[in-house]
Structures are given as C-alpha cells and as structure tokens.
Amino acid sequence: MLFIELFIQGLIQGSTYAIIAVGLTLIYGLLRVLHVAHAGLFTLAAYLGVTVTNQFGSLSLGIVVATLTSGIVGVVIYRLVYEPILNKPPYVALIASIGLYIAMEELFRLIFGPFGLSFSSAPLQNVVVIFGIHLRACQIITVITNVVLLGILAWIAQKTRVGIGWRATVDDPEMSASFGIDPIRVRYLVFFVGSALAAVAGVLVALLTNLVEPTMGAVPSYKSLAIIVLGGLGNVFGTLIASLALGVIEAFGTIYIGDFLDRDAIAFAFLVVVLMIKPTGLFKSR
Amino acid sequence: MMLKISNFCCGYGNMQVVNHLDLEVKKGSVTGILGANGAGKSSLIMAIAGHVEIKNGSIVYNGEDITSCTPMERVSRGIALVPEGRRLFKSMSVYENLIIGGYITRKKDSQTNMEKVFDIFPILGERIRQNAGSLSGGEQQMLAIGRALMTDPKVLMVDELSLGLMPKAIDICYEVIEKLNSLDMTIMLVEQSTKRALQASDNVIVFESGNTVWKGSSNEAKKSSEIIDSMLGLRNH
Amino acid sequence: MKKMMLIATLCFVVAGLGTGWADDTIKIGLHVPLTGFAASDGKSSTFGAELAVKQINEAGGVLDKKLELVIYDDQANPSQSIPVANKLIGQDRVVVGVSGSYSGPTRSAAGVFQEAQIPYLSAYAIHPDITRAGNYVFRTSFLGEVQGRAGAKLIGEIMDKKRVIMITLKNDFGKSLAAGFKEKAADFGITIVNEYEYSMKDRQFGAIVAKVKADNPEAIYASGYYFTAGPLISELRASGVNAPVIGQEGYDGSKFIEIAGKAAEGVIITTSLDRDSKVPETANYIAEFEKLAGYPADMVSASVHTAVKIAAQAMENAKSTDPVKIRDAISRISMKASTGTIEFNALGEVQKNVQNQIVRDGKWHHHSVIDDPELLAPPEK
Amino acid sequence: MAAILSAEAVTVRFGGITALKDVSFEVKQGEFLSLIGPNGAGKTTLLKTITGIVKPANASIKINDREITKLPTHSRIRLGLALTHQIVSPFKSMTVLQNVMFAAGYKKVRNIGLSILNFSRSSEKKDAMAFLEMVDIAQYKNFPVSTMPLGILKRLEVARALAIKPKILLLDEPLAGLNSQEASRLADTIKLISQNGMTTVMIEHNLSEVLRISDRLYVLDNGKYLASGNPKEVMKQPEVRTAYLGS
C-alpha cells in the first residue's frame, strides 16, 4: 500500500516535471538552446494565475490569462533574445538565459513582494478517497492534465499538418522551408506552445502548494535541464518517461536513501551515472 | 520554353561553382546534366530550386523571371526538386513525408495528388505508415520523387537518381521518369551514369569544372566521344 | 591594462563616496537578506528594526542623539556578509551591529565584529557557534537546540503524546532543532518512530506524507519555515493525517496560516512572541508593527526589534558609545522587550521563556509557556 | 621497394550498410597513388580507417610493417601520417600562419611536459612560412582564416599537413570546389611535393588532374576493389568505364 502511494506521489511530482520539461525539450530540439528562462515563465504564470483568480474569483480565467501571457512572453523572448544569438557558441545563449532568469526572479520579487502569494481560498483542494488513498483534486488534475496535454501535443505532432510541418522543420529546416513550411513561424509556435506548457505547470504547482514565490522557478530551472538530457535532448517521449521516472525515484529516494543524498542530488547522481554509461541520455536524441 | 537560363553563375560564399551558363529547356523535354563529380551539376539544379546563391544571370520560368524568388515561391510555381541524397524526413512516415511535399497545396488537392503518387509507386501505398528511414534505397528514392510530385509540378529536377541504388531499383526509377515525361512533365536529370542519362534524355549538357563543354541532343551526344572523355578525365590527354 | 586598473580604482572611490561623517546621530548597523531566497525575512527584519528606531527616536533618542539605521543586503550569503560587516564598521562607523539574517552570514560577520571589537547582536540566527566567535557577540533569540528541547517537553509532557515522527528541514536551523529534540525526547517518554528529511527548496511532500500516514504517529514534530510548513501541513491534513503538528518559530507569521488555510488550525509552535500577551512591550509592539508594515507581526521582526532596543538601552546604561562600555552594558542588561525579558549568560546567550502558540480561527494564540530554567539553559561556553 | 603503408582486408560497416568490403592495398615509398571511384565508393572511409577516425569491423593496417590498427589517431599520425580534409577544417580562431605554425610545432606538443616548457615559436614560424610559400599562400599569412576563400584554405590544408613532416601524405579531395586554373595549380604543387620524395595517397574526383599527376590508380566501387595500375590503362578497363559511365 505504501509502495503504491509513494508511486502515485512520484507520478504527481513527475507530472509537474514533465509538463515543464517537455516544453523545454521542444525548444531544445528545434533550436539547440538550453532555455533556462523557461522556469521564469513558469513563475510568471503562477503569479498571474493566483492574482487573476484572487481578483476575479475564477480559476479558469486565471489559467487562460496565465497561459496566453506566458506563451506570448515566450515568443517575445525568442524574438528579442535568442534569435539574434542563434549562431553564436552555445554557452552564449545559455548564459544570456541564466541572466534573464535572474532578472525575472528579481522582477517578480520587486513587483509581487518577497513573501509569496497564495490563493485567498485555494480551489481544488477537496479530498477524494480512492481505494483508501487520499488525494486532493488538484493532485488528480495534475496527472490528468499531464496525460491530456501531452496527448494533445502528440496528436498535434503526429496527426495535424501543422505538427507534421513542425517535426519536419526539426528534422531538416532547409528542406522543409523549401516545401513552404515557414521556419520562423514554427519557432514562434514552439516557443508559444512550450511556454504555455510551462504556464500550465506553474498554475498547477501553485494549486498544489498554494504558494507562489519569486524563487519557485529555481528548482525547475535546473532539474528540467537534467531531465531533458536524461530523456535524450529534444526527445519528447523520452522526456516524459524521464520526468515520471525521476518523480518516482525521488519519492522512494526521499524515504529510503534520504540520509545519503538529498532530493536534488538523487536526480543528478542518476543523471551523471546514466551519461557516463550512455553519453546521449536514456533515449535517442533528435 | 519552360526554362531559360542565361549568363548564369552560382556558387557558395566567394566560391563560384557554375560559370556563365546558357541553357534552354523545352516544355515536356528531358534534359540530362552530365559531368564528373564536383563539376557543378548539382549546384546548377540546386540554384534553380533556390538553394544555391545566384551570382549573376537570370532564370526565366514560363516567361516569368524567378531569379530572386525564394525556394518556396519556386515550388509553388511548379519547380520541384529531388535533392541529392534524397534528404527525406527520416524519422517521419511515408505519409508524413508526402504531406510535407504538398504542404502548400490545398488539402483536397493534396489528397488527389497523394493518390496519384500511390498510382505511380504502389509500393509507397503499402508502406504508408512506415518510417522513411526504414525504407530500402530504391523505395527512398521513390518517396523522394513522390514527395516532389505532391505539388503537381511542371518541372521536376532529380539529382543523382541512380546513386547508391540496386540496378533493379534504377530501372524502376527510370521507368517512372519516362512515364512522367509522357504525361508532359519537363524533367532535368543530374546523372553520373552517362549511359543511363543518354538513354533517358532528349538533350544533354556536359560540365567540366563549372564550364559547359558540350550541349546538344542526346542522339548527337551518343556519337560524340568528347562526353565520355570528359567524364573519364581523358579529354586533355 | 592600465585603463582597467584605472577603472577598478574608480570603482573603489565611487564605493567610498556617499558615506559621510555625521556626529549628530548614533549609527546602528544592520545586515539582512533583501534579495535572494530569504528576502521575505529580510523585509520583516527591516520593518522590525525601523519600528524600534522610530520608537526610540520619538522617545528622545539615545544619549540625546538620534539613532540612525544603516542597512545592507547580504543575500543570506556568508561570503557577502564579510565585506558588509567591514563596511559597517570601517566606513559607517556603527557602534553596534545587528544581524537580521540567517546563520551562515551571521556566523561569518560575527568574526569580523569580534575582531574589530564592536558589539554584535544576532537577532534570530540559531547556529551555536555564533556566540562562540567571542565576547562581543550576543544572541537575543533561542538556540536551535534549546527550542528543540522545549518542543520535546511540549509534546511529551504538556500534550502527552509519545509516538512521534520527526520531519526535519535539512539546514542548520532544522538540524539543530532536531538535535535538541532528540536529546530530551527520552526524558519526556517520547519514542521517535521515524525521521524524514527534506530540503529548503522542497514544496511538495507527497512521499513523506504517504510514509507518515503509514507510520500513524501520535504527533509530528516538523521543523521548517512558513514556506515549507504551509504546503507540508496542507498535504498532511489532505491525506488524512490528523495527528497534531508541532512546529517552531520558523512558522511564526500570518503567511503560514494564509498558505495552509484550514489545515493550519490546531498547529502549535514554540516561539518567542506571545500574541495574547498582556505585557505592554509585546502588546504594543504587535499593534505598532502591523501599523507600520501593513501585515501582522512575526517572530523575525520581533527578534530584530528586540535586538535594536537592547542596543539602545545598553548605550543609555553605559552613558557612552564606547564599544567596550556598550559591550559591558549589554552583558549586564536585564530588560523587558517584545520577545520577553532579556538577560545574557557568560557566552552571550539569552535565557527566556518559550512561548507556545496555537492556531485558532486563523490566528496565532497563546497555548502554553515553558519556563523550566534547566531545560532552557543555553550553553555557557 | 617495400610498401611503406599497407591496409589488408579492410571491412567497415555503418549500421547495416557495408561501406568497405575486404579491401586491401599498399603504397610504396615515394609513390603517388590516387584512390578513385564514383560517389559512395568508400574512398574517404578507407582514408579515415587508415587514420583511425573510423573503427573498422576488420582490418590490418601497417606502416613500415608496424601494425597500427589498434593505435589511437594521434599515435598513428605521429608514426608519419598526415591527412587533409575533404571539407576544409582550419582552426577558425587562428590566422593562416598560426594554423601551420601549430602543426609545425608538432614535436613541442607531443606531450604535456614539453608543451609547458616550450615557449619560443620562432623556428616554427620560419618552418611555417616555408610551407606557406611551398603552396603559394605566404602573402595571406596574417589573415584570419574565416576571411579566406576556399582556394586558399585548400592550400592551407596541404601546407598544414606537410608541416607535421609526415612520411605519407593522405589527401582527401584537395581539388574539390576549385576552378580549373586553381585546381591545376594546386595539382602541380602536389605533384612537386611528391616528386621531392613524399609518399602520397590522394582521393580526387577531378579525373583529368588525377590522370595527369598520379603514378598509379586504385579504383573502388561500392565498397569493393575494382582495379588498380597505370592510370591511363586503368581508365580503359571496361569495368572501370562501366562504374563511371553506368551500365
């Protein structure tokens, strides 16, 4: 029973990782940029979600505003930050992104204050008991959202013309451009979708913890980098599996090996070992 | 006249690969482009498709100057390319490759075109869900041609049709070229196999180091030893 | 290269400007984390200190001079606090230093103040080695261990719960609380069923909660700050764990209740600020703070408030701003402040009663007091 | 004369594709051998196997009868191989001269200790200038390579390879991308180097230049040996003509 509960808790944690990391890996797959500021959009969305919900009393409105705004800000970041430095050495974009993330974190603190925000009455906290396991609605919704969003994403990528064009651009931008797929539009799309995913994750985490702080993006900012490497950079399916696996490993690790390594170290020990054995990650990189 | 190329130079960066070329391609004809490796054959058709920088001269297509058009605009006007090495989207299925080929056409046209492609290459219809990367060499070449046909092009340019293929697959591909030609499609072939090229084309042009060394009808070409010598590097000896 | 040297020198000069000499005020130096992860505590610290200075100046200042605060940010980073301490001493010529920051930066700044022989008061940092930096260093709050011991008494004796789970925050605060708790647990008949650790960055505790539920304890001793304890207690309650949770001063503040909502009801903490206090110093402080800051008082701000008040009182007692005299006056002080009656032992540690607070109807209220002098005795060296 | 370089039974597979199948060849001291064959014949793969960049499924490669198959690339190079790249790969952060100077200092970077202790670059500079003059690009010495046209870079590749004073020079399409005058000039330079005693193995598609300057041809087709011998005679062999002209 405990094992099942730990496993479920791991999946919940892993689902939040997955939603953030998938957006990041989409961006990496297309542009080879380690987009640390992605975690800044995650925080932005959490703030917007809470503020709008508290103001207008509607969580759905909060989610919509958060998702759209973060998506647009993501596109703007691409246009103003990454596009001009795409052909520079990879560390340039990485450090620019880190700088941007630090600045965003500070802006959030200056605008929203250092104490963090909470929902004035947190939605989706009602407890559901399934086979003796107590779960909050927001926990169940996190897992469902993960499945649904990634399902929709997979459907778009596999079944729609837009998705096929997008994957073609990842494969061979020059050829796909010659068939009329505008690579710039694909980049905008990927940044919008990736950032919107981060936004959903931000609101979900806000619901799970009822606390939105300026520094809440710190853990996702580096842990999702580890995840996308484990999942094979650019590989969406691998990223999903790596996220869930890491969530579960952390859940068990916290209880059974917490004395040796803390949660972050568990993730990175796992990463270093995997990369030493298989330098390209668990799954094939694209 | 389908294509009229005059005083044409192209290249990469500050390297010029094709020098002062003049070429006219008649509607419904097959033009073979011959020459040793590195002579500039591929660069020529890549430049016509818009992938290589044009340094000088002009390309007039169907009476319209397309020298400064983007690759996509050329595709939409009916110039299709089967690039060297095929450059399929290998992690994607046959179906998806074809969809991309017809990306700029309307969805309905895309459907009819795809059916046409399956008529020409039934094997692709059978492998519709398979990944392009897992096809055999011959099938990949068919898919590359099929993908180019998805826009219903008027001019089809094929780079190194027979490269790396089994003889039987080459035969099939050439049959398709003939068939397409019989449907009034204009075709340009870059081909290493001189014999094949001479059989399949109406006219040939022969390159050496970016310069045109011979131009004329295939029938004349078959009699000329110059072409063979040029291909074998024996011309100056 | 020459150019660069020039620019570097310029930077030094610019850094030097902006600090002048002023003799009509007495300066107290304060370092707090204004940026970084601890920024919220830095903010409360600042309000606490500002309130103290405002109250003192309104009452006529110290030695007929106005008190002036010099505040610098240390990012809660031990390397940052060393130049800050040096700047407060060397440039701003403060007569007393106050730390409104965490253990790391406080411990490294303590060495600097000790070496410069300027009195230094740590408001709420709990690292045991801080006061061991020397005889110029004092602490106005409990040691982590002391509070841990009080927690053991609260659970084992006052609440009479014996099967306890510990959930420990992995930092100096959590670890020293845990050490104190474990030290005395057996004395109060407590069996520690299990101990789980989490890190400062964790906000989701599903795994620990699942395990705690399986352990089925009578009480839970959970160390942490409001930003970890809020989500932790929500999750505990949501998963159906109803055992009482006992926390410490890290929870202290209204933000904890805001985050945990209904789940906060019944949580008890050991702290130094009694919300229902009838003592005028404390009651007055609680009222004044909310007026100034716009949010209810918390332990952090009260501790800094206390530290500044003590510094001022010591100067009055010494009738001088001479560091040696102030130091002596601090060591002899006995004063009622917002966090209780403050007296220091030979090491510079404070001994005072532990206030247990409980959440009722969304507010902190008095629960009980621990005043066992032996249990609360801080180390003497 | 004995073979200075020999490769026996070289088989290379990439994934499921056999790029080279049981190919054997040898080069004699001072010989100028050209490797030719249609696209995809496996010529570059063969050179890369000799230099150890590609790991063969099976092979025995010897320099002066010394087995080198198991050695890492840099050790093979130190035994006297030098390679120019099909796609020019100069050190982009350096000038033309620095590229060659670095190669000319090969002895000083043999191991870490030497590389730390050695400071002076003057003799390498002199050597490098000599090589730049040999390939006729001395006047570009101080230009960063990023501004140089392909013709210069192709020559730079040759000069840099010579600078490590090899016994055997392996050239991978040195003339590709050059116009006919440039190609013919560089071919002359290469011929001259070879005539001065350098053993040379060249992959080249420009057959007229190949025929002009090679001592011997070795033809590969589809990863297999096809023919070898005197250039003009080889080109008359029907199977070679078929390979080039198609069946």
Added chain:
Amino acid sequence: MGPYEISLATGVGIYVILAVSLNLITGYCGQISLGHAAFFGIGAYTVALLSKLGWPMYLTLAAGLSSAGIIGVIIGLTSLRVKEDFLAIVTMGVAFLFVGIVRQQEFFGGEMGISGIPSHGMTKFAYLCFVLVFAMLSILFSWYVKKAWIGFAFDAVADDEGTARTLGLDIKSYKLTAFAMGTSMAGLAGGLYAYYTRFIVPETFGFIESITILSMVAVGGIGSTFGVVFATVLLVMMPEVFRFINDYKLLLYGALLFGVMRFKPEGLSGFYTLLTGNKEK
C-alpha cells in the same frame, strides 16, 4: 585602506583566482563547466578540516590544491565522453552532487558547516597581500600558459578536436591537464577563502556560485585573461558599488549578464579590442 576595502579586495583576489582558473578550462580548452564551485568547495573543505587538525597553513593549502586537482581530473574524464550541452549539464550535476554529499555528512560538518577554522596568523592587510600574490601568480600562470605551446594546443582543442587529432595531438591528455590545472587553482582559492571567512557552509559552493564564476569568464570574454580579470573585479565590486540600491542589485546583475551575452557575446574584451584596435589573444 580600511578593513572594508581590505576585505573587499581579498574577496576580489579570491574570485580572480577562481575566474582565471575556470578560464583555463572553459576559455582556453573549450570545455564548458557549470560546476566549478565544487572544486572551490573541495579546496575549502580540505583546508578547513586539515587546519583544524593543526596542519600548518602552507601544507593545508597544498593539500586543498591537490585534492581539488585530483577530483578535477576524475571529473575531467567525463569531458572525454560527453560534449558541449551534455558536458554542461554533467558538470552542473557535479555541482549539485558535491553540495548534496557534503551537507549529509557529519564528517564535513553537515548543514552546520565548519566553524572555528584557525586564524592565518597575519594581519588582515598581510593576508590581503598574500591572496593578491596568489592572484597575480595565477594571472601570470594563465598568461604563460597562453603563450607557451600548451596554450596553442588548448586553442586547437577548443577550436576543432577532430582536426587537432589528425595533426597528431593527444586530445585526452590536454583536456585532462586543463581540468587538473583549473580545478587545482580553484582548490587553492577555496583554501584561501576558508582562511578568509574562517567559517564555511555547503551552500556557498553550490550551483549559483558556479554560475557566478562562469559569468565572470563569459562577461570578460571567454579565453581572454585580462578581460576575465577585469570582469571579475567589475562583477565583485558591482554589488558593493550598488549597495545603496540594495533592492535592485541582483536585478542589475542579471540584466548585465543577459545584456553582455545578448549584445556583446564575445564579452567585455570585445570592447577592449574595439577601444585599442589590437586583438588581444
């Protein structure tokens, strides 16, 4: 100089050593590292533990230098297997592992860190000079490496490994040497830091610190020693200069980092080139 300037300058000196040492690995040899602070920490912890056992300062510093160097070579082995983005993330993992392990071990003082590190026995000013001597030495060493053939070889490795290999260069030993040099210098800096603060905690040597060091290198201009030194002085001083705007300090820092990379990716040494017209290499 007052105590404030002295302590500030001592900090600058330590960071100069750190930045210059990372520049050897990342700037010269092209191996990106997001975990440099771990070696800083290894040096600091070695020195802290040994000095408390009563070892004399010169021995503890030597031990700090070598322990960081040895572990650095082991970590350097990863650079032989993984490259670029993968290497960046593996080294980031190293940063987290170091802190993760140290904070769990009572032997290393756990969360409480190590306090009571014996004094260096000098006046503050003498210690500043001591640190600055090491900082100067590391700048000189770095300059020497650049000018010697080893620096030339590093250039080649950073530029194009494959080509360097086909010129007979033993890539592996050069990469490992770069890691050995850079990490042992970081270890020395750690030792000097331990004597400077006389109190260390794990968090000081975490990922954020690694990023701070990398920023100094990147802002200065990867590979340019003087640019890096200049950027280090600038970035360490900046928070001090801007202390009066306490609240906006980190915001400015982030914006500077971002701005330099976005608008001047070659770093501040690019401005230097622009100003003087000669190319510092």
